[in-house]
């Protein structure tokens with residue numbers, strides 16, 4: 001007798017309600033099997049339900065856990081830290097709330113403001129979109145520079161209101177966002193959560209407080225989407241976004257218009273062009289190319305459908321920081337109070353780029369030279385993943401209004417990045433001569 005038969009034959013004759021009757025063995029065995037499959041079906045439904053509930057209730061990698069947020073703010077010693085960090089050195093200084101302060105641009109801007117004497121308070125939700133350790137290390141750097149970073153989400157109205165109760169911010173530098181063009185296909189919800197709902201929440205709080213702060217915030221070069229007129233000017237069309245990321249940034253620009261129009265908020269949007277440099281974002285190509293080249297892993301270089309090169313107007317962080325600070329310095333006051341507009345308010349958009357696009361293959365040439373390691377290149381047609389073929393900023397408006405003048409070419413900037421990278425990840429660059 002086979003094992004299978006013996007197993008079937010061993011079904012007990014009195015398995016609870018599936019009791020078999022000897023007179024109709026076939027029918028009863030069939031009923032038993034039907035009940036058994038019903039049971040299996042319901043158990044599967046139950047399991048699927050549990051699984052669904054778990055997936056929906058577990059936070060997305062880009063959302064912080066609620067518990068950690070509630071635990072991390074409030075109380076007299078917390079308020080003291082907030083006040084001290086936001087204290088400006090002179091009465092001419094600004095008092096700035098920097099959202100996304102533990103992010104790449106946020107860290108650099110916060111330090112620049114603090115070191116010239118402005119009061120700076122950081123806010124960051126420390127989500128897990130990329131290496132949490134890098135964000136925590138940026139936070140340590142900020143603390144060493146006298147900037148306290150409150151752990152919280154821009155969607156948390158009660159936290160934002162509390163911050164305005166404690167400090168009368170003159171300006172908000174709003175840099176908290178879900179960044180990254182390609183990740184929008186994997187986690188669309190996080191873009192809506194941060195770039196749309198979060199931004200509206202910030203504006204809602206800003207319009208209600210008295211005095212209303214002036215707002216400077218990060219838009220993106222990606223809003224130019226499929227625009228083919230070069231260089232990209234602020235007057236060009238931006239109604240053809242190629243990614244959900246770009247669409248949420250474009251939506252932000254329209255939302256800014258609404259809050260300026262109804263409530264008199266002074267708002268300046270900055271379209272950043274592929275910002276790179278020390279303490280950068282590991283999800284960006286220059287960063288993970290460096291990592292992979294050093295590890296001897298192949299890298300993928302996208303080429304355009306016509307086999308042309310894909311290029312970016314890579315912009316060095318120090319240049320972008322100067323643009324951000326100038327935007328804050330030239331921002332006029334909001335005109336509303338108590339949620340009511342009292343007069344027209346400033347509404348601006350500026351490109352912050354380098355005006356000198358470089359093909360991605362050339363970026364790799366420079367990295368190879370600096371790292372003294374040959375890259376293992378795989379050239380592939382650009383997938384339909386939200387990327388655009390090229391970006392190129394016209395910066396004449398930023399130059400006229402902000403005195404913005406980028407001064408770092410890609411090779412100089414990458415040299416500084418590589419130096420930082422090799423000191424931050426010791427051991428990664430055994431093959432290079434730094």
Ligand SMILES: O=C(O)[C@H]1O[C@H](OP(=O)(O)OP(=O)(O)OC[C@H]2O[C@@H](n3ccc(=O)[nH]c3=O)[C@H](O)[C@@H]2O)[C@H](O)[C@@H](O)[C@@H]1O
Pocket residue numbers: 179180181219220221222223272273274275283284285286300301302310311312360387388
């Ligand atoms: O300027 C902007 O608005 C945007 O700049 C970057 O987006 P992106 O320019 O796409 O920067 P990377 O993701 O670093 O890609 C740079 C270039 O490398 C290419 N690439 C990327 C990945 C890859 O594996 N291979 C490859 O050739 C991309 O197609 C792109 O041309 C940022 O990631 C966005 O958050 C930002 O808003």
